[in-house]
Amino acid sequence: MSKIKVVVIPSDTTGVGKFRSVDPHIFLQNLYGDDFHVDIIYQPEMNNPNFWKQYHIVVFHRSISPDFDASIQVITNLKKMGIITICDLDDYWMPGKEHPIHDIIRTNKINEKIVANLKAADYVTTTTTIFADEIKKINPNVFIFPNAINPKEPQFCEPTLESDRIRVGWLGGSSHLHDLQLLDQSFSKLSSYQDRLQFVLCGFDTRGTITEINQQTGEQKKRDIKPHETVWVQYEKIFTQNYSNVSNEYKKFLEGFKDEIYPGEGNEGYVRVWTKPVTSYAKNYSRFDVSLAPIKNHMFNRVKSQLKVIEAGFYKKALIASNVGPYTIDLTHCLKNGNFVDGNALLVDENRNHSDWAKYIEKLVKNPNMIKDMGERLYETVKDTYDLNVVTKNRAEFYKSLIK
16 A cells, blocks of 8 residues: 555644644654655645645644634645545633633634544544543544654753752643642741752743733734733742742842843752743753642543653652642552552642642652652653654554554
């Protein structure tokens, strides 16, 4: 049989595009080039039948183009041509009211358009069994391909920097304010360990815009955001407990919002790490010893992927996570009756957010040997299941099964 020709249409050039579209299919081409020919195209020729006829499978994330209605029409045409369509989805279609783009999605009915694309596609691929169960209510033909890591990618091979302090870090984006607020009350209990701890906030970014919606007219206006308005300043106030764990000099430096290294930051109780491109962001895991993964318990979070677990595992970091949704898939609690047992993480129950984040950090401060042990156990948990080589093998078998 001739090669199976696949066209992949990523939704963006950042994180989602990398993990869900680009890297998986570059691996497919490289590992199974005798069986597949893969093209990755960001702007397909939507209305050109000759463009589509050269492919057996069309894989897209969420929709084939930003025009959701046009995407559905193309899917319909592809079915008539006998071309298989696969919609990949990694996030729930309706973010909660706390999410910064909730109003935009609701106002523009984007959630309904995503669902329509899911219904139209022949197959859907997603990240976890939890999300698959939700998607099956819309389209029963769901297959799971988790986010995965190329263990040889340089950004996942960075050696951990040395420090006399135990560094507790978080790495993420700008939509997690309400998740990080889960830490605030608990962090206030850690002041007595200020000289032994350092909090590391990775991804700091002052770029972006604010979209303002006129509630009477529905008119939307965008403007550039000012540095002090960014959600990252609110994050920073949580990690510094309103700058109480840093010196006055360092606080003044932070308020200048300069993407520079502060000479004495190693002696401070907090470090700001500015955002990096998707091709190097994971190097930030080398900046800390303990990774945090707090999430509120609601639908959008429950069906998220366990990428933070996977990343921390490949970096052999101790992990403290919310006992919610995606973090219940691979993680087992390390404590029983206050003593360490053979789990691979510390899990915070929803009704213990006010205390257990600090309690578990304190536990690791007093038992620093457990940081390495937990990291090793987490690595053993993820190293095979979430290796991109393994996931690509499964994807190749799935694609082959579709072509009779």
